[in-house]
Amino acid sequence: MKTKPGILLIEDDAGIVGGLKKELQAEGYDVAIATRGDEGLVQGQEQEFDAVITDLRMPGLSGLELVAQLHAAKPKLPIIMMTAFGTTETAIEATKLGAYDYLLKPFDMGELLELVARAVASSRLMSEPLELGEAEPSQSAIIGNSRAMQAIYKEIGRVAASSITVLIRGETGTGKELVARAIYQHSPRAGQPFIAVNCAALPEPLLESELFGHERGAFTGAHARRIGRFEQAHHGTIFLDEIGDLSPSTQVKLLRVLQEKYIQRVGGNERIPVDARVLAATHQDLETAMQARQFREDLFYRLSGVTITLPRLSQRAEDIPDLVRYFLRRSEAELGLAPTTILPEAVTFLRHQTWPGNVRELENVVRQSLLLTRGYPISSEQVRLAYTRARKPLAAADQTLGAYFTELLTQARQGELENVHARVIEDLERELFSRAIELAKGNQAKAARWLGVTRTTMRQKLLHFGLHPGPEPPT
Numbered sequence: 033m034k035t036k037p038g039i040l041l042i043e044d045d046a047g048i049v050g051g052l053k054k055e056l057q058a059e060g061y062d063v064a065i066a067t068r069g070d071e072g073l074v075q076g077q078e079q080e081f082d083a084v085i086t087d088l089r090m091p092g093l094s095g096l097e098l099v100a101q102l103h104a105a106k107p108k109l110p111i112i113m114m115t116a117f118g119t120t121e122t123a124i125e126a127t128k129l130g131a132y133d134y135l136l137k138p139f140d141m142g143e144l145l146e147l148v149a150r151a152v153a154s155s156r157l158m159s160e161p162l163e164l165g166e167a168e169p170s171q172s173a174i175i176g177n178s179r180a181m182q183a184i185y186k187e188i189g190r191v192a193a194s195s196i197t198v199l200i201r202g203e204t205g206t207g208k209e210l211v212a213r214a215i216y217q218h219s220p221r222a223g224q225p226f227i228a229v230n231c232a233a234l235p236e237p238l239l240e241s242e243l244f245g246h247e248r249g250a251f252t253g254a255h256a257r258r259i260g261r262f263e264q265a266h267h268g269t270i271f272l273d274e275i276g277d278l279s280p281s282t283q284v285k286l287l288r289v290l291q292e293k294y295i296q297r298v299g300g301n302e303r304i305p306v307d308a309r310v311l312a313a314t315h316q317d318l319e320t321a322m323q324a325r326q327f328r329e330d331l332f333y334r335l336s337g338v339t340i341t342l343p344r345l346s347q348r349a350e351d352i353p354d355l356v357r358y359f360l361r362r363s364e365a366e367l368g369l370a371p372t373t374i375l376p377e378a379v380t381f382l383r384h385q386t387w388p389g390n391v392r393e394l395e396n397v398v399r400q401s402l403l404l405t406r407g408y409p410i411s412s413e414q415v416r417l418a419y420t421r422a423r424k425p426l427a428a429a430d431q432t433l434g435a436y437f438t439e440l441l442t443q444a445r446q447g448e449l450e451n452v453h454a455r456v457i458e459d460l461e462r463e464l465f466s467r468a469i470e471l472a473k474g475n476q477a478k479a480a481r482w483l484g485v486t487r488t489t490m491r492q493k494l495l496h497f498g499l500h501p502g503p504e505p506p507t
Contacts, residue, residue: 036062037082037152042072042098043114044090052085055141056148059477059487069093076102081109082159083132083151085144088115088122096126103130107224107268108158110151114139127259136256145477145487153474158226162213164188174210175358176351180343184211187340192218197290199275199335200313202342205392208313211340212271221309224268227261231282232274233471240282240298244289250299262295265308275335276316276327283328290334310335345387345394352383355391359398360410367495372402374410381412385419397422400497421462465493 039061043049053063064079066072070092076084084102088095099111110132115122127134132151135144163173164185174181191198192215200208209228216226234242237251245260261270278286289295290310294303312335321327345352356379364371378401387393400418401410440452464483469490472479480490 036060037156038062038064038080039148039152040064040066040072040076040079040081040084042066042069042084042086042090042095044068044087048087051141052144055145059145059148061148061152067091069095069098073098073101076109077105082155083148084109084111085148086111086113088113088126096122096129099126099131100129108155108226110155112144112147112151121257124257124259128263132264142477142481146475146481149475149477154226154228157209157213157228158216162210162217164214172210172213173358174207174214175355176348177354178348178351180348181351184340184342187338188214188218191215191338191340193220195221195309196337197310197312197335198337199332199339200311200342201339202313202315203344203390204315205390206342206344207391208315208342209271209273211342212273212311212313215311216269216271219269219309221267221269225265226269226271227265227308228271228273229261230273232277236279236282237298239278240285243282244285244295244297245300246298247300250297254299257297260295260297262289262306262308263304266306267308269309269311272310272312274314274316275312276314276318276321278327280326280328283331287328287331287334290331345390349383352394353379355394356382356398359395360402363399363402367402369402370407372405372407372410374401374415375412377412378410378415381415381419389422393422403496461493462497465490465497469494 037060039056041049041052041056041063043052043065044067049065049067053065056063064075064081066075067090069086069090072084072086072090073093076098086095086098090098093101095113095115099113102109102111107130111126111130113126113131113134114137115134116137124134132154133147135147160172174184188211198212198215200211202208212228213226216222229239229242231239240246241250241254241258241260243260243262245258245263246254248254248257272286285296289306293307294305296303318327318332322329322332356374360372360374363369382394382397389396397415397418400421401415404410404414404418437456440455444452465479468479468483469476472482476490476494477487480487483490485493
């Protein structure tokens with residue numbers, strides 16, 4: 033697992049280069065510079081990067097030519113184009129040729145960093161090999177050899193080679209996105225883009241624009257035409273996460289895409305053919321939603337050409353020891369800690385918990401246990417403490433703050449708890465940062481902006497609370 037994502041910045045303006053390089057390095061990126069389009073093309077073709085940022089007008093080779101040639105050589109490499117407002121039509125052409133997205137100059141630095149974070153996440157979803165079963169901690173993996181997981185592997189194998197739509201169902205934290213990645217990576221479309229969209233993260237007008245694009249003037253703030261994710265996924269795969277959160281109008285438009293294989297941008301009349309395999313996921317009970325007329329029955333059957341239902345972690349407890357070992361090695365590598373052992377009784381304790389948060393919750397507990405021990409063997413007492421810390425905010429969220437405060441003060445009065453003020457701050461911050469990074473799908477810049485804290489503070493809090501700010505953990 034790469035510790036620092038690599039960014040190739042292609043720009044001939046020394047002032048812009050200096051400012052962007054400083055900001056990107058502060059975010060933890062390795063930055064390579066090219067001042068000519070032809071130089072950037074050679075670097076992009078010969079070296080490995082997670083994303084490319086390029087100007088439109090450069091000596092040696094234009095941004096448009098660069099996008100066309102680099103995307104043809106590396107279709108999975110996200111390319112972000114920077115352009116002045118007067119050249120947006122050319123930037124749109126670049127998007128059609130394969131650019132991931134574009135920004136208009138002058139742009140907000142936070143907007144660029146958020147776009148880069150999305151592009152890097154998209155790049156890794158497409159490029160990092162995903163192992164099934166045993167794996168090294170440097171690899172993304174779906175972990176587990178239980179009978180339930182063997183059945184999932186067989187389902188992935190059965191559907192991967194076709195272009196049939198797949199509906200992936202399961203509770204939050206069971207690894208639905210990883211299963212979508214596995215289907216994509218084992219499919220004939222693996223050499224083409226994989227575009228992931230979280231349908232619950234955007235309000236309806238923005239989600240429709242994200243999926244289908246929009247024409248200039250389609251709504252307030254639509255200053256230029258925008259290419260949607262379906263167009264970007266042409267010949268590739270699009271993954272629609274949290275499909276149960278789609279509004280009725282967006283459901284209708286998605287149904288049309290699945291039936292007729294074309295899209296219309298918001299505010300436009302042009303019918304644009306698209307050939308994208310659709311994978312969808314939800315944790316919701318769609319049958320109940322259909323009965324309540326909140327989800328279209330015809331859309332449900334279009335999406336569920338094949339349905340894969342992921343088991344809860346409690347239904348495959350025999351996989352927990354393998355998951356614990358994997359998460360230990362993975363967290364040690366990410367945190368730069370020495371190898372640690374975990375005592376058998378600690379693993380036994382973990383096997384006998386209910387895990388309502390599934391694999392994601394288990395990973396957080398393992399990570400916090402590692403931070404508590406700092407190199408010493410992890411005992412059952414430390415695991416219990418990490419488990420209690422991870423679960424306490426969830427329990428507190430189910431009661432009023434008044435009842436929660438009263439419970440803590442009662443424990444303090446009885447001598448069972450010290451420093452209630454620090455405990456409350458710790459619990460509330462853990463819950464707040466956990467929910468923010470989950471809602472932001474691992475985008476630290478976006479979560480930090482929502483909370484009104486610096487990106488440095490965001491990273492420090494995630495590390496302190498043992499929160500993993502990435503995509504869904506292995507299952």
